[in-house]
Amino acid sequence: MKNKTTHSPESLVRRIILSLSLVFFISFSAPVVAEYGDVVINKRAEKEGMRPVIFPHWFHRIRFRCKVCHNELGFKMRAGGNDITMGEITEGKYCGMCHNGEISWTIENCDLCHSGLPGLKSAIHGSNETSGPGRW
């Protein structure tokens, strides 16, 4: 079989070197470093002048099983799937079901939740290989 585009050995080596350097460029310039399972919630926060919200799964799953939030409290299992407003949290819904001064600290600690870098999009982050829904 003859290929239409045959490559000389030199060009092959060059290509490999090129792709390797590309790999090093990609992997050293933009490593995925966020902790696995961290969720950014930023539908409204930044538009309203607050930092994006970061919800850490690793921290909460040490204290609560998934079923507490995703069954008892009814959080949908989709990043961005819950239409959360600060008003509802203050009324004791969503994060406010626990961050109420009883199960956890109160919503007065704005910065602990609103801790994200400006410009982050609502999504799950930190998966080192796959990013869950929507990435592929």
Place this chain on the structure above:
Amino acid sequence: MNKKLILGILLLTLSAALFAQKAKWVALKNDQLHDPQSPAIHVLQQPAEALSLLPPDYTGNLVSWVDALQEHYIEPRSTLFSDTQVNTLEMDIVMGNTGEMPMVMFPHTPHTEWLDCKNCHDVIFKEKVGANPINMFAILNGEYCGRCHGAVAFPLTECNRCHSVARNVFTGKPGVQPKGFIQNRKPR
């Protein structure tokens, strides 16, 4: 030919590079998620502080969450309200439509420790063996098992944790397995 070879090398090196990168927990101020200027940055707990005390894994949060729970390193609450029923189930299911790959074993026990039946039935899976057209492409797209695996539970790169039933060793039939099936084996 050449293109495939190069793509192969590219992917291999990339995964190796990523793998090497993620050898330990990153400090919050460097995680490219938290704002280093935020007043919270010195208040929030660093992942390493909590996670280094738990049974290790080499992927995901670098924690084996199943072991952490089973061996009582952590005691996460199952309910907030006293009238919520806690459901668990011991039922292993083998799935055989895996082509050349080893078959998939789905264990209900470790899942129902964390999750309620309603998290999966019938939102993600119909409650009947074989009733779900599961395939690997859909999983990689974040459907079925991929809803959690690759997002919060261990990532999809760990093929053999799901594809844990070797075809030349398994003598039973796909579907619900007799009790005690999982205890004989550790997929990790």
